[in-house]
Amino acid sequence: MSKKIIAHDLGTGGNKATLFDSDGGLIASVFAPYPTSTPGPNLIEQRPDDWLAAAAQSTRRLISQTGTDPRDVAAMAISGHSLGTVPIDKEGNLLREETPIWSDRRAEAQAAAFFQKIDPTEWYLTTGNGFPAAHYSAFKILWYKEHEPEMFRKTGMILGTKDYLNFRLTGVRATDPSYASGTGVYDLEGWDYSPKLLEASGLDPALFPKILPSTEPLANLTREGAELMGLTPETVVCCGGVDNSCMALGAGSFKKGRVYTSLGSSSWIALCDSKPTLDVHAKSYVFTHVVPGLFTSALSIFSSGTTFRWVRDHFCRDLAAEAEKSGADIYDLMTAEAALSPPGARGLLSNPSLGGGTMLDANPNMRGGFANLDLSHTRADVIRAAMEGIAMNMRGVMEALRKIAPTEKNLIAVGGGANSALWRQIYADTLNMDLLRINIGQNAASLGAAALAFVGTGMWSSFDRLDDLLRPESTTSPIPENTRVYDAAYQKFRKFADALGQLA
Numbered sequence: 001m002s003k004k005i006i007a008h009d010l011g012t013g014g015n016k017a018t019l020f021d022s023d024g025g026l027i028a029s030v031f032a033p034y035p036t037s038t039p040g041p042n043l044i045e046q047r048p049d050d051w052l053a054a055a056a057q058s059t060r061r062l063i064s065q066t067g068t069d070p071r072d073v074a075a076m077a078i079s080g081h082s083l084g085t086v087p088i089d090k091e092g093n094l095l096r097e098e099t100p101i102w103s104d105r106r107a108e109a110q111a112a113a114f115f116q117k118i119d120p121t122e123w124y125l126t127t128g129n130g131f132p133a134a135h136y137s138a139f140k141i142l143w144y145k146e147h148e149p150e151m152f153r154k155t156g157m158i159l160g161t162k163d164y165l166n167f168r169l170t171g172v173r174a175t176d177p178s179y180a181s182g183t184g185v186y187d188l189e190g191w192d193y194s195p196k197l198l199e200a201s202g203l204d205p206a207l208f209p210k211i212l213p214s215t216e217p218l219a220n221l222t223r224e225g226a227e228l229m230g231l232t233p234e235t236v237v238c239c240g241g242v243d244n245s246c247m248a249l250g251a252g253s254f255k256k257g258r259v260y261t262s263l264g265s266s267s268w269i270a271l272c273d274s275k276p277t278l279d280v281h282a283k284s285y286v287f288t289h290v291v292p293g294l295f296t297s298a299l300s301i302f303s304s305g306t307t308f309r310w311v312r313d314h315f316c317r318d319l320a321a322e323a324e325k326s327g328a329d330i331y332d333l334m335t336a337e338a339a340l341s342p343p344g345a346r347g348l349l350s351n352p353s354l355g356g357g358t359m360l361d362a363n364p365n366m367r368g369g370f371a372n373l374d375l376s377h378t379r380a381d382v383i384r385a386a387m388e389g390i391a392m393n394m395r396g397v398m399e400a401l402r403k404i405a406p407t408e409k410n411l412i413a414v415g416g417g418a419n420s421a422l423w424r425q426i427y428a429d430t431l432n433m434d435l436l437r438i439n440i441g442q443n444a445a446s447l448g449a450a451a452l453a454f455v456g457t458g459m460w461s462s463f464d465r466l467d468d469l470l471r472p473e474s475t476t477s478p479i480p481e482n483t484r485v486y487d488a489a490y491q492k493f494r495k496f497a498d499a500l501g502q503l504a
Helices: 048-066 108-114 120-127 137-147 149-154 161-170 195-201 223-229 243-250 305-315 317-326 330-338 379-404 421-431 441-456 465-469 480-503
Strands: 004-010 014-020 026-033 037-040 043-046 073-080 086-089 155-159 217-220 236-238 259-263 267-273 285-288 295-301 349-351 369-371 410-414 434-438 472-476
Touching: 004 048, 004 161, 004 243, 004 441, 014 048, 014 441, 026 048, 026 441, 043 048, 048 161, 048 223, 073 161, 073 243, 073 441, 086 149, 086 161, 108 137, 120 195, 137 149, 137 155, 137 195, 149 155, 155 161, 161 217, 161 223, 161 236, 236 441, 243 259, 243 267, 243 285, 243 295, 243 441, 259 421, 267 379, 295 379, 305 317, 305 330, 305 379, 317 330, 330 379, 330 421, 349 379, 349 480, 369 480, 379 421, 379 480, 410 421, 410 441, 421 434, 421 472, 421 480, 441 465
Parallel strands: 004 073, 073 236, 259 410, 410 434
Antiparallel strands: 004 014, 014 026, 037 043, 086 155, 217 236, 259 267, 267 295, 285 295, 349 369, 434 472
């Protein structure tokens, strides 16, 4: 009987369940989407029970489509999108039907009040939390306390995204260092919640779950959890980790000095080191790695794939209909049309910050837009400009990262954007770097979560097995004439970004 592992990549747009054999070979994956609601300005929410339903649906379909005997699934682990804030009462009942996700920024007033007690620079250097502060869990909890006091009084604990699923499947309330490092009250160097920050927040430490190693086997599936997932109670659930750290592991960035970029709903460039890579100006954000003793430090843009999805939904409805009819990928149709536009999109500029700016921008409250649009531009130009704008924003990320840490000349690319030859060429030309595509593709977070289960159950002795699995598939080198076009466009892009910041 060949033992297998199921990994869940619980992302912003849905959950992907992936089946791996005992050697780490990918057998198959199934994706189940769920919606996001925006009930007001800076309010971005999802239903935790939608996550659970998607995990169950994708697991059952995965088992059915592959003909896998559920008894062969030895373990599972989850990579979860970060900064989740799921309130449960002491009996474990969910107290809020919809909860804020990582991009929600409702807690700006609560963060501002906190920084009347704690110096913002001291907080950043302690936590490594480089997003605008309102994104972080502790401040969203304080928003609950202020705006929903009756619900807050009932709250026994606040769980992250993957931790909520682990609880529903095993009954264990716990988190891991990587997820805890996004709470806003975690001390990176201390590898635990900070007593000083907890005291300043006024929050009961009992609201935060105990911290266990990312590889820790929590428990077997409960009978109810096994029935829901279509598995057996013999399947072990390991603690898992935050998506940034799981993706770093799955991309091979689990040894000091390794760098990769993720091209997904949001995009970032991250490096692995034995110490946090902090900068009070660029505000690199740091998560404790799922690998003990390491950290993954990154700079990012918040809207990349989400912005491209907005272009899809509002400019390309006919292509969506064509894709549905023919079975083609809508993004393949979009990038094929974008390829009809030359590098530079005939002067059209796009800033992709539809979800807001980052700490690298003059104003994190900025929003995106198009500039230099005239009557001669076509939809192909609009699509290409959107792609180029995302790459130019990532150029700013790379320039800032190079100021605070040594980086390699080549960049490993994972995520959905890495599948497109045109995307890879635009990135290589804009960053003036070789872009390496590896065989794991969009499954880096899944492989990282699976590796936690492999090591946690003793099926693997160490994470070094990953180096035997990851292989380069292609290298995309910059085209000099294209790079010259993008160098000139980038100077205009920066001025455009500054202007948008002034309008916010």
